[in-house]
Amino acid sequence: MEKRPGLAERIRFLLRSLSLQGSWCFQHMQGLGFFYILSPWLAKLHPENPKDSLRRHTAFFNTNPYMASYLIGVVSRLEADGRSEETQGAKSALMGPLGANGDGLFWATLCPLSAVLGICMAFFSPLAGILLMLATFNAFGILTRWKLFERGYDGADKPLEYIVERKDRVLINKLSSVLTPLLGFLLGSVGMKTGIPGTVMAVFLVALGLTLRKQRTWPVLWTVITVSVLLGVLGLRMEMPWFPLK
Amino acid sequence: MAVSPLAVVVTGFLGGLLSLDRTAFGQFLLSRPLVSASLTGAILGCPYQGAFVGVSLELLFLSSLPVGSFIPHHPLYPSLVAVAAFVALDPSRNGWEMVPPAILFALPSVWADRLVEDIWRRSNDGLLQRAEALIRLEKIRLARALHLTAILRAFVLNTAAILLCAATLSGLAVLVLRSIPSLAGALALVGMAPLLVGLAGLSAAKVKGRGWLGFAGGLAVGLLFWSVI
Amino acid sequence: MPVVLARVDDRLVHGQVVEGWVPFVHADSIYVVNGRICEDESRCRFMRMVVPEHLSFRVLAPADLKGVLDGDDQRKVLLLFDSLTDVLAAVQAGARLMTINVGNLHHVRGGVEVSPSVFLNRKDIGVIRELFMKGIRIEARDVPQGRYYDLYHLMEEDI
Numbered sequence: 001m002e003k004r005p006g007l008a009e010r011i012r013f014l015l016r017s018l019s020l021q022g023s024w025c026f027q028h029m030q031g032l033g034f035f036y037i038l039s040p041w042l043a044k045l046h047p048e049n050p051k052d053s054l055r056r057h058t059a060f061f062n063t064n065p066y067m068a069s070y071l072i073g074v075v076s077r078l079e080a081d082g083r084s085e086e087t088q089g090a091k092s093a094l095m096g097p098l099g100a101n102g103d104g105l106f107w108a109t110l111c112p113l114s115a116v117l118g119i120c121m122a123f124f125s126p127l128a129g130i131l132l133m134l135a136t137f138n139a140f141g142i143l144t145r146w147k148l149f150e151r152g153y154d155g156a157d158k159p160l161e162y163i164v165e166r167k168d169r170v171l172i173n174k175l176s177s178v179l180t181p182l183l184g185f186l187l188g189s190v191g192m193k194t195g196i197p198g199t200v201m202a203v204f205l206v207a208l209g210l211t212l213r214k215q216r217t218w219p220v221l222w223t224v225i226t227v228s229v230l231l232g233v234l235g236l237r238m239e240m241p242w243f244p245l246k
Numbered sequence: 247m248a249v250s251p252l253a254v255v256v257t258g259f260l261g262g263l264l265s266l267d268r269t270a271f272g273q274f275l276l277s278r279p280l281v282s283a284s285l286t287g288a289i290l291g292c293p294y295q296g297a298f299v300g301v302s303l304e305l306l307f308l309s310s311l312p313v314g315s316f317i318p319h320h321p322l323y324p325s326l327v328a329v330a331a332f333v334a335l336d337p338s339r340n341g342w343e344m345v346p347p348a349i350l351f352a353l354p355s356v357w358a359d360r361l362v363e364d365i366w367r368r369s370n371d372g373l374l375q376r377a378e379a380l381i382r383l384e385k386i387r388l389a390r391a392l393h394l395t396a397i398l399r400a401f402v403l404n405t406a407a408i409l410l411c412a413a414t415l416s417g418l419a420v421l422v423l424r425s426i427p428s429l430a431g432a433l434a435l436v437g438m439a440p441l442l443v444g445l446a447g448l449s450a451a452k453v454k455g456r457g458w459l460g461f462a463g464g465l466a467v468g469l470l471f472w473s474v475i
Numbered sequence: 476m477p478v479v480l481a482r483v484d485d486r487l488v489h490g491q492v493v494e495g496w497v498p499f500v501h502a503d504s505i506y507v508v509n510g511r512i513c514e515d516e517s518r519c520r521f522m523r524m525v526v527p528e529h530l531s532f533r534v535l536a537p538a539d540l541k542g543v544l545d546g547d548d549q550r551k552v553l554l555l556f557d558s559l560t561d562v563l564a565a566v567q568a569g570a571r572l573m574t575i576n577v578g579n580l581h582h583v584r585g586g587v588e589v590s591p592s593v594f595l596n597r598k599d600i601g602v603i604r605e606l607f608m609k610g611i612r613i614e615a616r617d618v619p620q621g622r623y624y625d626l627y628h629l630m631e632e633d634i
Binding site: 018021022023026027032035051054058065111114115116118119130133137138141176177181184185191221232 | 306392
Binding site for chain 3: 026060064093095096097099100101102103104107108160163164166169172
């Protein structure tokens with residue numbers, strides 16, 4: 001415990017962890033990034049012979065960039081306690097689950113949620129919208145990176161415990177239930193602001209939704225663009241500018 | 247109507263910086279179009295049009311996400327190129343009729359984005375072996391520096407690619423719209439397409455089961471809210 | 476039980492499966508087919524934690540797959556294998572699979588690169604040829620929107 005990283009050290013860990021994907025490659029993915037984040041710590045722990053410990057952490061590594069902080073914490077604690085033989089096991093057991101939960105939380109839920117929030121706000125003021133989007137997402141992002149490092153460092157004895165608690169999945173469900181009403185609100189707003197009749201839009205959207213069930217966005221987009229060009233050639237217009245509210 | 251070299255250069259360098267946020271450094275969402283297009287628009291003197299481009303592309307690309315090792319279509323290039331193309335198409339920078347054509351002509355750059363990301367990722371392939379060799383020689387600082395060179399390379403590659411995309415695509419837009427001036431009017435509705443396709447795609451992916459109740463509720467509130475205001 | 480996707484992925488349950496494929500194929504259960512993991516109870520329970528709770532989850536041995544698939548259960552299942560050998564074992568035990576999706580088979584195993592995330596060694600290619608002989612289609616693709624690689628050309632090449 002006497003080696004617990006101080007505030008300055010933890011801030012440096014946070015800053016370095018921002019560049020985890022800085023040298024992403026298909027062979028070792030975030031392997032070199034993980035080495036980069038840990039190397040000053042390892043060099044400090046083993047000032048006489050850092051080579052062996054450093055070479056342990058140049059292996060394949062890939063997980064969600066925000067949640068990776070948990071593993072960084074776990075590994076730096078295990079190394080500090082001289083239990084380096086356990087690090088590889090912890091890494092390979094946790095990379096997948098942290099990646100699954102992290103991608104679900106950050107990319108599939110928080111990213112759309114903060115963007116939709118930002119767009120709703122942008123109807124009133126684009127600047128406020130952008131700030132809201134960045135603040136919502138990064139409050140979670142930076143807090144996760146900070147808290148999970150500590151959590152990993154303190155809970156390195158039972159690294160799997162964090163996944164077993166399922167906190168991430170509970171959070172994903174809660175945030176998703178906020179996202180759907182917002183999507184509805186946004187749809188209504190776009191309809192009202194463009195002056196397109198609600199029923200036309202509803203039919204259009206149901207048709208689009210059905211074709212998009214298989215998530216093939218590109219063919220649908222090109223079809224819609226072609227149709228709207230044809231309508232435009234026929235003389236149909238929408239209200240421009242409709243954004244933002246002035 | 248003319249391509250402004252200064253606007254293209256500004257777009258390129260700004261794009262190079264913002265592209266780092268996407269994979270290499272940070273992931274603060276600065277590379278999402280709502281932020282990047284508005285920022286470019288603000289710098290180039292058309293903040294509202296920039297924000298409009300941002301909202302459209304943000305919605306269109308919300309359902310394609312970076313999962314695991316997969317490189318998705320990312321809207322950073324189109325969002326920057328669209329603003330540069332708008333500036334080229336409308337030098338006064340306060341009209342609206344050139345916004346939809348600018349978005350449309352910028353869309354193909356999404357493939358350049360993906361290509362460059364792939365090239366960059368592959369260019370990092372041998373780095374780890376070189377780092378291991380350096381560690382064996384106890385040159386740890388150099389091994390760490392290798393990681394940073396990859397970030398620098400991402401900046402250089404993306405800046406060059408966005409410069410190229412902005413110059414060619416806005417040049418193409420100017421050329422086409424000069425020879426067929428009536429096209430701008432015909433393309434007006436296209437401004438809606440990204441918005442609607444994006445909203446529909448995201449709703450199809452995210453709304454299920456009881457979520458439809460909340461969705462309908464939100465829709466009703468949205469319609470009421472704007473008709474009252 | 477209808478199989479909506481049979482996938483080979485050395486990382487088993489992770490983001491690409493849970494966020495990418497499950498909504499795409501509308502699966503309502505994930506079954507991991509692996510002899511070693513199904514005997515390790517704590518690992519099974521741990522994997523369950525990563526799967527969203529609205530999906531049912533099970534770990535079973537390759538030999539038991541036939542019995543499960545032939546059952547009356549009508550839930551749509553996404554099967555996960557961690558190697559091609561397990562697929563062959565399941566097929567030889569009588570499980571009927573039509574197509575196999577190869578998601579991630581990683582670099583550290585060595586071999587030829589057929590897509591950025593799939594590397595095949597001699598043994599894998601032997602297995603793939605055997606599966607082709609049984610009329611099973613094999614493709615390499617990491618996520619639904621990703622690029623698609625047909626592996627049929629491996630039949631002809633000398634490796």
